[in-house]
Amino acid sequence: MQIVLLEPYSTGSHAAWAAGYAAHSRHEVVRLELPGRFWKWRMHGGAVTLAREFRQHDLQPALLLATDMLDLTTFLALARPETATIPAALYFHENQLTFPPPPGTRRDLHYGFINYASALAAAALFFNSRFHREEFFDELPRLLKHFPDYNELDTIGRLRARAHVLEPGVALDRFDAHRPATPRKGPLTILWNHRWEYDKNPAEFFAALRRLAEENRPFEVIIAGESFRQKPEEFLTARAWLGSQVRHFGYAEDFATYARLLWEADLQVSTARHEFFGLATIEAIYCDCFPILPDRLVYPEYIPTETRDLVLYRGFEALVDRLRWAIQNPDAVRAFTLRPAVARFAWEQMAPHYDEVLSALVRATQ
Numbered sequence: 001m002q003i004v005l006l007e008p009y010s011t012g013s014h015a016a017w018a019a020g021y022a023a024h025s026r027h028e029v030v031r032l033e034l035p036g037r038f039w040k041w042r043m044h045g046g047a048v049t050l051a052r053e054f055r056q057h058d059l060q061p062a063l064l065l066a067t068d069m070l071d072l073t074t075f076l077a078l079a080r081p082e083t084a085t086i087p088a089a090l091y092f093h094e095n096q097l098t099f100p101p102p103p104g105t106r107r108d109l110h111y112g113f114i115n116y117a118s119a120l121a122a123a124a125l126f127f128n129s130r131f132h133r134e135e136f137f138d139e140l141p142r143l144l145k146h147f148p149d150y151n152e153l154d155t156i157g158r159l160r161a162r163a164h165v166l167e168p169g170v171a172l173d174r175f176d177a178h179r180p181a182t183p184r185k186g187p188l189t190i191l192w193n194h195r196w197e198y199d200k201n202p203a204e205f206f207a208a209l210r211r212l213a214e215e216n217r218p219f220e221v222i223i224a225g226e227s228f229r230q231k232p233e234e235f236l237t238a239r240a241w242l243g244s245q246v247r248h249f250g251y252a253e254d255f256a257t258y259a260r261l262l263w264e265a266d267l268q269v270s271t272a273r274h275e276f277f278g279l280a281t282i283e284a285i286y287c288d289c290f291p292i293l294p295d296r297l298v299y300p301e302y303i304p305t306e307t308r309d310l311v312l313y314r315g316f317e318a319l320v321d322r323l324r325w326a327i328q329n330p331d332a333v334r335a336f337t338l339r340p341a342v343a344r345f346a347w348e349q350m351a352p353h354y355d356e357v358l359s360a361l362v363r364a365t366q
Helices: 012-024 039-056 072-078 109-121 130-145 155-161 173-178 202-214 233-245 255-264 279-286 305-311 316-328 330-335 339-345 347-365
Strands: 002-010 028-035 063-067 088-092 124-127 163-165 189-192 220-223 246-249 267-269 290-294
Touching: 002 012, 002 039, 012 028, 012 347, 028 039, 039 072, 039 109, 063 347, 072 088, 072 109, 088 109, 088 130, 109 130, 109 155, 124 130, 130 155, 130 163, 155 163, 173 255, 189 202, 189 255, 202 233, 202 316, 220 233, 233 246, 267 279, 267 316, 279 290, 279 339, 290 305, 290 316, 316 330, 339 347
Parallel strands: 002 028, 002 063, 063 088, 088 124, 124 163, 189 220, 189 267, 220 246, 267 290
Antiparallel strands: none
16 A cells, blocks of 8 residues: 655654654555745645645555645645545644744744644544644634634534544664663763753753752753754753753764763653653653653653652652652662653554554545
């Protein structure tokens, strides 16, 4: 079965997801992609370009698999008649109804409406977590009620009936080759491997570290992750006062370096205000980092019930308390692992599930 995967914003986790599924699927997955930049323009113009590319290729897919950054309605209109009988599935890595806008800005509802209209044109909707699916459908009535008439609220139930959770696969096995032969020693090392962006709430992370430093708690820090700003002030300021406690600062330019940093870390902390899945956390947990995570968003979905009281926190003071406990109990932290809980996300397990889900969708629409 041929699947055409449509990704107008191919970068980071989007690109890794597409490449991972294409590499592990038993189906023929043809990727039509555009570079991951200018996200607003991609949500408008990406459909025009990808429709042109689709018509230029001799493709006969059984299924179109598009991501949330594509205006699926425009794509289908411009790619007819070739696409007239091909079912389309829409995969939500994120959505523009609930993704938090940058500080000091207001949400542009137009992009949320593109997500909504694309969902109407799809035979099935797939979300990368239960949290994401529920948040999307909680917000959708408010989006539609914003408009003056013909709100089409009755479409919500129909959309929800064809909405499913399909968690991402992750290329986890590639970390194994970089696992060190010797155990971790010395002060605990705290890891930040998230994007250097407002929605990951780095200010709270550094405030917690500042509290620990003021108490003369021994720890070191690895600050990785990608920055899309020339001068991320909160990171540069923290680097200055952390001084020699910083073991690494900046984006890891190659995978081997990134994997080594994750294996060297003892704790991975999230202070995120918003997280639809949390790829960085999954990767850190796989590398035996002890996770300290907010008791909200997506995180409770993949933390086993019996360890949630140890791993999840509620509020800033609870975060600081959890970090204090970890620093005081390095042996317990280093002996702890949730690796088996996240190993199920490996593409070797997830790709056969994707294959069956998407094959069933094609059969159901014939």
